[in-house]
Amino acid sequence: MLSARYFPYRLHFKFDAGTSRGILKYKDSWFIEIWDNDAPKVIGMGECSLIQGLSPDRISDFEPKLKEVCCQINNLDERIQHSLIDFPAIRFGLETARLDLKTGGQKILFPSKFTNGEDSIPINGLIWMGKYHEMLNRIRIKIDAGFRCLKMKIGAIAFDDELKLIQFIRQEFPPEDLELRLDANGAFEPDGAIQKLEQLANYHIHSIEQPIRQRQWEAMAELCRKSPIPIALDEELIGIRSSNELSRMLQFIRPKYIIIKPSLTGGLTVANGFIQTAESNHVNWWVTSALESNIALNTIAQWVYTLKNPMPQGLGTGQLFSNNVDCPLHADQGRLYYQPERSWNPGNFSLKT
Numbered sequence: 566m567l568s569a570r571y572f573p574y575r576l577h578f579k580f581d582a583g584t585s586r587g588i589l590k591y592k593d594s595w596f597i598e599i600w601d602n603d604a605p606k607v608i609g610m611g612e613c614s615l616i617q618g619l620s621p622d623r624i625s626d627f628e629p630k631l632k633e634v635c636c637q638i639n640n641l642d643e644r645i646q647h648s649l650i651d652f653p654a655i656r657f658g659l660e661t662a663r664l665d666l667k668t669g670g671q672k673i674l675f676p677s678k679f680t681n682g683e684d685s686i687p688i689n690g691l692i693w694m695g696k697y698h699e700m701l702n703r704i705r706i707k708i709d710a711g712f713r714c715l716k717m718k719i720g721a722i723a724f725d726d727e728l729k730l731i732q733f734i735r736q737e738f739p740p741e742d743l744e745l746r747l748d749a750n751g752a753f754e755p756d757g758a759i760q761k762l763e764q765l766a767n768y769h770i771h772s773i774e775q776p777i778r779q780r781q782w783e784a785m786a787e788l789c790r791k792s793p794i795p796i797a798l799d800e801e802l803i804g805i806r807s808s809n810e811l812s813r814m815l816q817f818i819r820p821k822y823i824i825i826k827p828s829l830t831g832g833l834t835v836a837n838g839f840i841q842t843a844e845s846n847h848v849n850w851w852v853t854s855a856l857e858s859n860i861a862l863n864t865i866a867q868w869v870y871t872l873k874n875p876m877p878q879g880l881g882t883g884q885l886f887s888n889n890v891d892c893p894l895h896a897d898q899g900r901l902y903y904q905p906e907r908s909w910n911p912g913n914f915s916l917k918t
Contacts (some may be wrong), residue, residue: 568605569635569662571597571613576858576886580693592616592856595631597655599638599662600670609666612861613658614828620855621803621829622652630655650806653831660832661864672863672892672909679870685900686870687877689714689746691885694721700730707736711898714771714877716743720752724761731768740769744877751778751800758784759791766793772822774799785817795821803829808842815846823848824879826855832870840872853879859892865903866894 577591595613600606613631615622623630630652633853637645638771663672678684690712691705700722707715715734719727734745745768753761753776762776772795777784779801789796798820815823823843827836836852843850853870854862866880880901883894891910895902 566587566602567638568598568602569597569599569638571595571631571635575857576856577888577889578885580695584689589856590854594858594861595658596629596860597630597635597662599666607666607670609662609664609670610672610860611658611660611662611665611864612828612857613654614855614857614861615654616856618801619800620654622654627652627655648858650831651837653849654828656835657817657828657861660834661861664833665864666829672860673867674864675867675871676798677867677870680867680903680905682903682905684707685698686866686869686880687714687875687904688712688795688881688896688899688901689716689744689877689879690899691715691879691881692717694718697722697726697730701733704730704734708734708743711756712881713742713823713899714746715877716746716748716752718748720749726816728768731765735768744771745769746774746797746848747772747794748774749776750797751777753777755784755788758788762788762794764790770794772797774824775801779803782817785820789819789821797822797824799824799826802826802839805830805839808838811839811842812846815848820848823850825850825852825866826866827852828855828857828861849876851876851878854882856882856885858886859883859890859894862890863903866903 572595574594574596575591576594578589578774593615597613598610599609633645636654661674665672668674673680679686690707692700692715734743747765747770755777758776774797776788776796802823805814825836825839827833830836830839840850851874853867854865862880862883869878881896883889886895893904893907895904
């Protein structure tokens with residue numbers, strides 16, 4: 566007989582994180598724990614992470630649904646399982662908590678050379694939106710820290726200032742030394758997007774994520790045909806509920822890449838299906854976290870390592886928060902390491918606000 570419970574955890578950013586939708590000062594997660602009553606010391610843990618204004622989960626019904634799942638953990642009938650299609654964050658947290666319990670509750674869900682400390686994962690350095698000089702300083706910090714792939718969020722300051730920042734990067738680091746990815750988070754208007762992409766292309770950009778807002782398939786398809794910069798779909802995947810639906814979208818828009826966030830798409834099983842669908846449609850992919858705590862980041866990193874994708878992944882977000890959970894994950898020189906000699910700090914879970 567299983568038991569389950571959940572509790573909230575508010576993560577605070579070390580600095581105000583700018584996005585095209587505004588300023589983030591904190592974000593909320595809920596941890597779900599599952600254990601067998603015959604062995605209560607072995608606890609599987611998962612994280613249900615939300616980004617307000619982006620996550621598709623119905624916020625008003627979120628905690629009631631979590632409570633229902635925990636109360637019915639031994640009897641998750643078809644009705645409850647089906648209802649979770651509208652709660653991808655809960656599906657992800659439930660799936661990983663079950664997997665953690667099955668593998669012994671040690672947060673080693675996918676044993677590998679990564680979790681043994683013998684190998685690492687290449688990651689990009691994330692440059693948040695902000696004022697010009699804030700972003701310039703963040704760029705310098707990431708480059709000094711050894712990152713050779715930067716992902717720069719754009720769309721919150723004057724476009725000419727963003728071009729100056731990109732020009733600064735390219736003056737110091739040619740494309741063979743530094744891969745530069747951009748993420749517009751849907752900030753461009755369809756009518757003027759191609760002109761901006763043409764200007765950005767002068768700086769040897771690897772790719773740009775979601776140049777216009779999602780659900781504009783015809784406009785996005787036209788951009789993918791005309792853009793001198795490869796386009797990656799990110800928010801476009803939110804709300805896609807099946808591999809068949811994803812395949813229809815990919816065949817219509819024909820992007821170069823898709824960005825997979827398990828918290829937003831419904832968990833690892835769904836994400837694996839999306840990867841298979843992308844590859845069958847000749848679309849490349851990489852994985853990023855969705856600003857989860859180290860609990861979910863650990864799960865995603867271990868899973869990603871098993872996929873053997875050589876591209877830098879978007880898994881460098883663990884250092885963004887002032888009250889993240891202490892864990893064996895460690896970013897250094899543009900790579901993510903798992904240091905098994907470092908322990909998890911369960912004491913951090915008492916910091917629920």
